[in-house]
Amino acid sequence: MPWLRVSDLLDLKEGRSRVRPRRNPLAYLLALFCPGARYGIFGVAVTVYLVAILTGIALPAFAKARQKVQAVRQHQQAIYQNEDAGG
Secondary structure, three states, X not given: OOOOOHHHHHHHHHOOOOOOOOOOXXXXXXXXXXXXXXXXXXXXXXXXXXXXXXXXXXXXXXXXXXXXXXXXXXXXXXXXXXXXXXX
16 A cells, blocks of 8 residues: 555554545546656657657668768779779
């Protein structure tokens, strides 16, 4: 029981029981959006958001790196062709 208090422990020791109020149904809905809820809707939304940001950063960087590699390969092919033609 995560909501156990010292007064509850004293009541249990003396043999008295306490009636706890019920949880509001909207509290369950709110719990879905709490950052502490690891698998709630909020956690999934944050994960999707982070993946989208990282993808937005990674894809242009990957495309730029790929263009550089293609340029280097074309340059190397030109050098090899010139060596074969001249040698």
